[in-house]
Amino acid sequence: MMKFIAKLILIIIFIPVFLLLILAVNFRLQFLSASFWQSNFNTNNIYAKLSSSISKDLESQTVAEGGRVSDVKPLTDIVTPENLKDVIGKNIVNVLNYANGKSPDLLVYIPVSKIPKSLLSKSITGLKEQMKLSDLVKQFNVEGVSLAQIQAASRFGIIAWMLLIVTLLFLALLFYCIYLLVSPGKQLVAPGLAFILSGITIYLFSRIGNAVQTSLANDLSSSQSLGNSIVRIIVPSIIRGFLSVWTLSAIIATILGIILLFFKKNAR
Numbered sequence: 001m002m003k004f005i006a007k008l009i010l011i012i013i014f015i016p017v018f019l020l021l022i023l024a025v026n027f028r029l030q031f032l033s034a035s036f037w038q039s040n041f042n043t044n045n046i047y048a049k050l051s052s053s054i055s056k057d058l059e060s061q062t063v064a065e066g067g068r069v070s071d072v073k074p075l076t077d078i079v080t081p082e083n084l085k086d087v088i089g090k091n092i093v094n095v096l097n098y099a100n101g102k103s104p105d106l107l108v109y110i111p112v113s114k115i116p117k118s119l120l121s122k123s124i125t126g127l128k129e130q131m132k133l134s135d136l137v138k139q140f141n142v143e144g145v146s147l148a149q150i151q152a153a154s155r156f157g158i159i160a161w162m163l164l165i166v167t168l169l170f171l172a173l174l175f176y177c178i179y180l181l182v183s184p185g186k187q188l189v190a191p192g193l194a195f196i197l198s199g200i201t202i203y204l205f206s207r208i209g210n211a212v213q214t215s216l217a218n219d220l221s222s223s224q225s226l227g228n229s230i231v232r233i234i235v236p237s238i239i240r241g242f243l244s245v246w247t248l249s250a251i252i253a254t255i256l257g258i259i260l261l262f263f264k265k266n267a268r
Contacts, residue, residue: 003181007190010178011197017174018198019205021167022249026242028160034096036241038089044237047081047088053233054079057226074116087111094130100157106133106150179265188260195257203250206243213239 030036041047055076062072090109097103107130137145178191213236 003183007178007181010174010181011190011194014171014174014178014194015198015201017167017171018253019202021164021171022202022246024160024164024167025245025249028164030242030245032096032099032157032160034093037092037096040237040241041085041088046233046237047085049233050084050230051079051081053229054226057229078115083111083114086114095153099153101154106153107131108133108136182265184265186265188263188265192257192260195253195260197257199250199252199254199257202246202253206246206250209239209243209246213243 058072058075058079059069063069087109094103094107094109098106110127110129110131112127112129133145133150134147136142137150175191175194178194179188182188182190216239217232217236
């Protein structure tokens with residue numbers, strides 16, 4: 001009876017730890033990976049969608065204020081998919097290089113050479129294409145962003161690796177403890193159930209996540225706000241990218257659990 005209770009407790013603990021491991025994978029191997037963002041944006045045609053949304057917003061605002069569409073042509077000519085990919089892509093790399101400890105400074109890429117001089121005010125003519133965020137904050141007297149906050153971002157990478165490793169080791173320890181509680185010669189039902197239940201739980205969470213991203217996209221689809229339009233374009237695709245790992249993990253965990261049910265612990 002005591003063994004059964006111990007196995008039940010360990011299985012219950014195993015499930016949230018497995019979920020935490022998947023979150024750690026999302027954070028370390030996706031959120032902090034430039035290749036994930038680049039692949040996701042390219043696959044989902046994000047740059048073209050952003051270009052269209054921003055251009056339409058600029059034009060509609062100009063017309064609403066009594067102007068003509070041609071008045072904002074210099075601006076709409078800048079926000080092309082190619083230019084957006086250049087700006088967003090390079091800044092993603094800059095931010096993640098800093099977060100992962102590959103760069104000593106958080107750099108901001110500003111495509112000064114691609115902006116018509118007529119659109120650059122005299123106050124920002126001294127901008128360089130690559131500038132430290134701390135220098136930009138000082139130059140424009142931006143409030144609410146401190147040097148300590150910028151430096152804190154440089155530790156994200158190491159924290160993510162530590163979380164992933166610790167969670168993986170703890171999960172392995174839990175599995176080993178569950179395995180030890182299986183009587184010699186008995187089938188690995190408890191370890192198998194730990195993976196099967198984890199797989200089912202992860203799958204249910206992935207379905208909830210899909211419902212959330214669909215609801216988010218629908219809720220923001222009628223909004224005329226540029227900010228909401230950008231969120232509607234970017235966030236659902238990122239959520240789907242994260243959830244693809246959840247779905248794959250659910251399948252692997254469930255299959256592994258079923259396989260374990262057919263094995264027996266070696267008799268001593």
